[in-house]
Every structure is written in structure tokens, then in C-alpha cells.
Amino acid sequence: MTNNFDKDSPISPKSIIQPDWCDRPSTTIAPALIGCQLLRQLPNGPLIRSTIVETEAYAPGDPACHAYSGKSKRNAAMFGPPGYSYVYLIYGMYHCLNVVTEAAGIGSAVLIRALELDTIPPQLEAKLEAKQTAKPHRIAAGPGKLCRALEINRDLDGVHFHPDSGIWLEHRLEPIAPSHIVQTTRIGITKAAEAPWRWYLKASKSVSKP
DNA sequence: ACAATGATAGTT
DNA sequence: ACTATCATTGTA
Numbered sequence: 001m002t003n004n005f006d007k008d009s010p011i012s013p014k015s016i017i018q019p020d021w022c023d024r025p026s027t028t029i030a031p032a033l034i035g036c037q038l039l040r041q042l043p044n045g046p047l048i049r050s051t052i053v054e055t056e057a058y059a060p061g062d063p064a065c066h067a068y069s070g071k072s073k074r075n076a077a078m079f080g081p082p083g084y085s086y087v088y089l090i091y092g093m094y095h096c097l098n099v100v101t102e103a104a105g106i107g108s109a110v111l112i113r114a115l116e117l118d119t120i121p122p123q124l125e126a127k128l129e130a131k132q133t134a135k136p137h138r139i140a141a142g143p144g145k146l147c148r149a150l151e152i153n154r155d156l157d158g159v160h161f162h163p164d165s166g167i168w169l170e171h172r173l174e175p176i177a178p179s180h181i182v183q184t185t186r187i188g189i190t191k192a193a194e195a196p197w198r199w200y201l202k203a204s205k206s207v208s209k210p
Numbered sequence: 211a212c213a214a215t216g217a218t219a220g221t222t
Numbered sequence: 223a224c225t226a227t228c229a230t231t232g233t234a
Contacts, residue, residue: 072219074219090230091231096229142231143229144230144231145230187229
């Protein structure tokens with residue numbers, strides 16, 4: 001029996017994360033996404049493959065969750081089906097990318113906080129070369145930075161994580177031992193700041209704040 | 211320590 | 223209509 005897809009193709013259908021997989025609590029999905037791949041087909045650019053190294057969970061009944069006060073125009077995608085995106089603008093200048101979790105009607109999501117990029121996006125190459133202090137592994141080390149690097153904005157809000165959308169997720173290539181993942185408190189929030197709902201890959205140099 | 215920068219949600 | 227807030231980041 002042979003597969004009908006090219007094994008050299010950057011797209012491997014068997015490993016793509018499907019909506020059903022995301023139909024679980026955000027506190028389960030957030031650590032499960034560590035080590036998974038985020039793929040982004042840049043508009044007028046290359047396909048960028050990356051590894052998720054830091055996530056945070058936002059849950060129903062969680063005062064820090066954007067869905068806490070009910071559905072609105074901004075957060076509507078959080079109440080949509082799992083395996084879709086929720087993208088919002090923060091501080092007027094950065095965007096943040098989330099993976100929507102749990103069934104439609106339940107407002108919960110996982111914030112993607114940091115990535116390790118396999119390749120440097122072309123629009124950042126010149127900038128990286130000009131600045132000697134700039135480090136390649138820090139290009140996507142933060143929720144705002146990764147959206148800038150992968151050209152993610154509100155146009156990608158509420159889209160299905162799927163190759164047709166130009167952005168999708170793939171399962172881990174190798175299992176990760178739980179001891180290699182650190183669980184700690186979330187960053188940049190004042191409400192429910194004590195909830196230990198942030199996870200990151202201990203060995204990664206691309207974590208926003210180790 | 212703080213400015214940049216704009217949408218949003220809550221309050222008059 | 224006004225205002226405080228904001229799941230951030232780069233520079234000083």
C-alpha cells in the first residue's frame with residue numbers, strides 16, 4: 001500500500017491537525033500544541049514552517065479570557081468551531097494568534113506565544129543583516145513578533161486552520177517528554193494572574209520570557 | 211521606565 | 223461621546 005501524496009511535498013495530509021482534535025479544553029490543547037508545527041504560506045512569498053514553543057490557555061469562566069464577558073464582534077471567532085483562528089489587535093500595533101478550542105458556542109482558545117522558524121521570512125532578511133544584535137531565533141519569540149514575521153492580521157481571523165487558508169497546523173514529528181515542557185503562570189495579564197496556564201519548551205531559545 | 215498606537219468595552 | 227484599558231515590543 002502506498003500513499004498517494006509526494007513524500008517530498010511540504011504538505012503532509014496525514015499530519016494536519018483537524019478541528020476534532022481541538023475540541024477539548026484549552027488547558028489540554030495548550031501543552032499538546034508545544035512541539036507541533038505551524039505552517040504559513042506567505043502571500044507573494046515562501047511557505048514558512050515553524051515549531052510552536054510557547055502557548056497559553058484561555059478558558060470559559062476565566063476573567064483574563066476575551067470571551068469572559070460574552071460574544072462581541074472582536075471575539076466572535078472564539079465562540080465558533082474548534083480548529084479555527086482567533087486573531088486580534090493589541091496595543092494598536094501588534095496582532096496575536098489563537099487556536100480556537102472546544103465546541104462552537106464555548107468561548108475558549110490557545111494563544112500562540114512563540115515559534116522557532118525553519119526559514120527567515122524574506123521581508124526580515126535585510127533587517128536582520130543590518131542589525132548585528134538581532135538574533136534569528138528571536139524573530140518569532142513573542143505573540144506580537146510571530147504575527148509580524150508571518151504576516152498575520154485580522155484578515156486571518158476566524159479562518160479554518162487548513163492549507164486552503166494559507167495557515168495550518170501539523171502534529172509533532174516526535175513525542176515530547178513531559179519533563180521537557182515547563183508549566184507556569186501567564187504573562188501580561190492582571191486578572192487570574194495566578195492560573196498556571198502557560199507552557200513552553202524548556203530547551204528552546206525562542207521562548208518570549210523563559 | 212516608558213512611548214507608540216488604535217480598537218474595544220464600559221461608563222457618562 | 224468620553225475614557226480607561228489592553229493576552230506587546232523596542233528603545234533608553
